[in-house]
Amino acid sequence: MAKEKKQVEQITDMEVDFAKWYTDVCTKAELIDYTSTKGMFILRPYGYAIWENIQKELDARFKETGHVNVAMPMLIPESLLQKEKDHVEGFAPECAWVTHGGSEKLEERLCVRPTSETLFCDHWSHIVHSWRDLPLLYNQWCSVLRWEKTSRPFLRHREFLWQEGHTLHATAEEAIAETEQQLETYADLCENVLAMPVVRGQKTDKEKFAGAERTYTIECMMHDRKALQGGTSHYFGDGFAKAFDISYTDKENKLQAPHETSWGLSTRIIGGLIMTHGDNRGLVLPPRIAPTQAVVIPVAMHKEGVLAAAEGLYERLKTAGIRVKIDDSEQSMGWKAAEYEMKGVPLRVEIGPKDMEKEQCCICRRDSGEKVFVPLTELETEVVRLLEEVHKGLYERAAKNLADHTYPAFSLEEAKQIQEEKGGFIKTMWCGELQCELDMKEKAGMTSRCIPFVQEHLADTCPICGKPAKHMIYWGVAY
RNA sequence: CCGGGUGUGGCCCAGUUGGUAGGGCACCUGGUUUGGGACCAGGACGCCGCGAGUUCGAGUCUCGCCACUCGGACCA
Numbered sequence: 001m002a003k004e005k006k007q008v009e010q011i012t013d014m015e016v017d018f019a020k021w022y023t024d025v026c027t028k029a030e031l032i033d034y035t036s037t038k039g040m041f042i043l044r045p046y047g048y049a050i051w052e053n054i055q056k057e058l059d060a061r062f063k064e065t066g067h068v069n070v071a072m073p074m075l076i077p078e079s080l081l082q083k084e085k086d087h088v089e090g091f092a093p094e095c096a097w098v099t100h101g102g103s104e105k106l107e108e109r110l111c112v113r114p115t116s117e118t119l120f121c122d123h124w125s126h127i128v129h130s131w132r133d134l135p136l137l138y139n140q141w142c143s144v145l146r147w148e149k150t151s152r153p154f155l156r157h158r159e160f161l162w163q164e165g166h167t168l169h170a171t172a173e174e175a176i177a178e179t180e181q182q183l184e185t186y187a188d189l190c191e192n193v194l195a196m197p198v199v200r201g202q203k204t205d206k207e208k209f210a211g212a213e214r215t216y217t218i219e220c221m222m223h224d225r226k227a228l229q230g231g232t233s234h235y236f237g238d239g240f241a242k243a244f245d246i247s248y249t250d251k252e253n254k255l256q257a258p259h260e261t262s263w264g265l266s267t268r269i270i271g272g273l274i275m276t277h278g279d280n281r282g283l284v285l286p287p288r289i290a291p292t293q294a295v296v297i298p299v300a301m302h303k304e305g306v307l308a309a310a311e312g313l314y315e316r317l318k319t320a321g322i323r324v325k326i327d328d329s330e331q332s333m334g335w336k337a338a339e340y341e342m343k344g345v346p347l348r349v350e351i352g353p354k355d356m357e358k359e360q361c362c363i364c365r366r367d368s369g370e371k372v373f374v375p376l377t378e379l380e381t382e383v384v385r386l387l388e389e390v391h392k393g394l395y396e397r398a399a400k401n402l403a404d405h406t407y408p409a410f411s412l413e414e415a416k417q418i419q420e421e422k423g424g425f426i427k428t429m430w431c432g433e434l435q436c437e438l439d440m441k442e443k444a445g446m447t448s449r450c451i452p453f454v455q456e457h458l459a460d461t462c463p464i465c466g467k468p469a470k471h472m473i474y475w476g477v478a479y
Numbered sequence: 480c481c482g483g484g485u486g487u488g489g490c491c492c493a494g495u496u497g498g499u500a501g502g503g504c505a506c507c508u509g510g511u512u513u514g515g516g517a518c519c520a521g522g523a524c525g526c527c528g529c530g531a532g533u534u535c536g537a538g539u540c541u542c543g544c545c546a547c548u549c550g551g552a553c554c555a
Contacts, residue, residue, distance in 0.1 A: 010516090017549090019548085019549065019550095020548090020549090023548085034546095034547075036546095038545090038546070038547095090554095093553080093554085094553085094554070115555095144555095146554075146555080148553085148554065148555095149480060149552085149553065149554085150548095150553090150554095152548095155555085156554075156555075160555080162555080209555095228555095229555065231555090232555075264555075265555095266555060268555060299513080299514050300513060300514065301513070302512085302513070303513095330513085331513090331516090332512085332513055332515080332516070332517055333513065333514060333515060333516090334513090334514095334515035334516045334517080335515085335516045335517085336515085336516085337515045337516075338515070338516045339516080350514080352514055353514090354514075355514095362514090479555095
């Protein structure tokens, strides 16, 4: 009979309590820690390493498309924030204010940036004069502050890390193309790096960004079938330009207002990553983002030659460009296996005396738990192949979850029933009226997620009010 | 901001009608182990969330506050 195992770092099963499972993974996988500052979190080295990899992937894509990085101030004078009416109304309730410098009260209080549109616009009003100055394709990596009432690791921090892109264009067409291009960059990151399938679409007027003319979004589905907004891209038209007096002289010597965009993706996506791929053993990381892609574990390490053999595998994988670690600590085999499962390391490479005799090693996949024995001669090719397989496996599993839990509905009652019984995305036709969104929220507890770019014709009328339908829309319960 | 729950070594928790704090894990030392969360022996670690009050005496009772957490509202 097997001896009862000590569950040193056991986590709550997601079926028992999804929210508890989530915070357990965040803390036990050493991604995050709580701090003495309410609502603010520490990204521990392992959590920050994931963010660094996301940064690396995104930053390269931004630069390929001609964007440059800048650094704006952290503080915004109140008068500047107030120049655009919708924008200030949207953000004022969650701004934190600096009122004193040392012991002196400031003449004008300063807002800790919740987002930096106003700073970019103020700057641009000084430097833009001619059509030759456009476009301006700026991005900044920074943290922003929003005084949230409740917080959760990654999903809602009072201070969070993100990137905010801000661009200025001569024409609306160009700005809209930029908005769409950047949304597609986010979708590419999600699908091809994070193995997260997304629904691309446009936000309704109710859900769009404060001050934007249009907001595009990518929507992801979590294990608990709730929705998570993965990234947003906004088209502002020339509203901000006019509010901030940004103008340029065009080729015909006419004064014009330029068109603006902004787009952002935050550490929140890491929360999405956890809730998309994680399981009851802990974190599961897609290989392209995993700080450690493979861990080499010597088995029966005290036996002659085992450690040297393991070190050999480690060196070979490192040379092959794999992000690899070796664990030659005194912990037991079982402890190490559980530890790297908790940390979500995609592949575990084990080698012991029996493997050495057969000139093989054992590779265990984190996503499926499947173990394969690999001849030592094929180590590098097999690891590379398996990492690809893990990525595909994770993507397909998540895509199936998304597809299996997206349901058409033809009445508010039906939509409500599906949400209560199954959760997920519910797609219906929609008339375009705010009142129907409010009704859906009040009666079925759902908000609109997006009007997908890929439309289907489900019916002729809006199921909520019965008027002629304008779009097919996705509804869901969101994080 | 509104409701519910929880605050006791690093973590999880026990603590009787109020009597001056305990266990498991983790940590440190030594030894034995090592193919899925090892074992033995020893050691160190506490402003019992904070502040008032009741009492001879408060982890325990009362009030206030704070933090975390789960729902809701609001929001990336």
